Amino acid sequence: MLKRIFIPLTGALMVLGLLYVGLGLDSRSLPSPLVGKPAPAFELESLEDPERMITEADFIGEVALVNVWASWCSSCRSEKPYLMALARQGVTIHAFNYRDTREDATHYLAADMNPYDTIAFDPQGDAGMEWGVYATPETYVLDAEGIIRYKHIGPLDAQLVREEILPVLEKLEAEQS
């Protein structure tokens, strides 16, 4: 009698458990194979100055963020205040302007403030593919040697900056000194 109840009950509980875990998973948060690898090579024009070429070497040298953004991307707008705050704290932020036009991107930066140190202009998503970009916005953390140490897909928010970005940056700064 006990077995009659026990077996279906464990079965049902197992299914419920799987559903609970499975449905709770965020299908967007995919592990990036690039974490732990060197910053991929690219060569693109600077957003501000088409004469100036930017390569991965321009992103390397100190602990820095690399942010992928576009003027058409509304969640980029929502994370901009956090990038501004990080820039004000002295964090170096490089960027890819992804699948955008120079005109729109310049407007976007002029209308508000510009948190970026270096902006590479990537209208065809060429560097985007090298960097495994899914969708804007995305944020990478590079260490001083140019190794990707962290990647976040989606907009930054206060909690994420406080609990993930800043600790990673602090850890890398500490490693360096």
Next chain:
Amino acid sequence: MNQKPLPTHLRHRRTAWTGGLGTLLGALLIGLMLASPAAALPVGQPVEFETEAQEQQYQKLVRELRCTVCQSETIYESNAPLAGDMRRRVYEMTADGASEDEIIDFMVQRYGDYVRYRPPLQANTVLLWTSPFLLLVAGGLVWLQVVRQRQQVANHGELSADERAALERFRRGE
């Protein structure tokens, strides 16, 4: 969606006109694209290769790579800009003579194993590959168990003298 249906004669005129324009535009686009597919390849864009093998490789790969933005589509069906970029990259690499494995490796290095619609058998996918068979075995065991129990009931021989007496008493309502 909510348009009123046009009178038949107008509808015919309209389709003929847009159809003609479509063909013209299409031809123009194809011409442009074949010349240099520098931008992302739109969905359904015909591509041309030097050899039949390259064509087959392209057609196979675009159906095996997942668009990582729109996660339940292959890059063959997806309209997302990223899928367009990926199709273009598969096209370029194929045209340059890259092998199937080289192209898949290229994508996996950048986007992870998730881009493959056919995941490889490796440590973290063992359960994925074996679970259907494990479930089959589990189901088989349950089935065996049930059959055995039924047999036990069926094989329960004749009633004993005591049992028969008890049954008689029940029948009489004592």
